[in-house]
Amino acid sequence: MSKEIIIREAVDSDREAIAGVLLDAYSQYSAFLPVAYWFEYRDSILDSIHGNAPAARIIAEADKQIVGSALLFTSSETAYGKPELGIHSPVLRLLAVSPDARGRGIATLLIQDAARRSLEWGASTLNLHTSDMMASAIKLYERLGFKRAYDTDIMNGETLVKGYQLDLLSSPTLGEEQPLRTKIG
Numbered sequence: 001m002s003k004e005i006i007i008r009e010a011v012d013s014d015r016e017a018i019a020g021v022l023l024d025a026y027s028q029y030s031a032f033l034p035v036a037y038w039f040e041y042r043d044s045i046l047d048s049i050h051g052n053a054p055a056a057r058i059i060a061e062a063d064k065q066i067v068g069s070a071l072l073f074t075s076s077e078t079a080y081g082k083p084e085l086g087i088h089s090p091v092l093r094l095l096a097v098s099p100d101a102r103g104r105g106i107a108t109l110l111i112q113d114a115a116r117r118s119l120e121w122g123a124s125t126l127n128l129h130t131s132d133m134m135a136s137a138i139k140l141y142e143r144l145g146f147k148r149a150y151d152t153d154i155m156n157g158e159t160l161v162k163g164y165q166l167d168l169l170s171s172p173t174l175g176e177e178q179p180l181r182t183k184i185g
Helices: 012-032 035-050 076-080 106-120 130-142
Strands: 005-009 056-062 065-073 091-097 125-130 155-156 159-167 182-184
Touching: 005 106, 012 035, 012 056, 012 065, 012 091, 012 130, 035 091, 056 106, 065 106, 076 091, 091 106, 106 125, 106 130, 125 130, 130 159
Parallel strands: 005 182, 091 125
Antiparallel strands: 005 056, 056 065, 065 091, 125 159, 155 159
């Protein structure tokens, strides 16, 4: 596999490949969820990919294959249909990297691109939500400077979905691209 990772905006013809990456990456959590909840979650993932709510669909390519993706929404209302959360800045959702491509910094590159886009949109924060079953993702978010945003936590059934926020104006994670491995397109 090539070392070059290309980060770019997805086009409509990429949506099926994005769905494949997301379902491949997120299916590892199906073992932790009740069957009905997993199918509901899977359907929510597919609705987000095929719907028009994301303001940006960011993908990572290696060897002309989509190996990662992230969706960027403008608010909690567009991301979750929850205006009551009061998030009026970008929300990163459904960050995923194909299991075969993990460990190459792809998730970090996708987050950096989402942060760059958020700044370009005039935002001072980038938000996301995750749960404890995604422990490795939480470690990555915290390493990149995301802080808990307790006031945006959501209860989904009996699961606490934790809010996190990155202060884009003081974040050291921006601009730490890895030359020779990354081409932003």
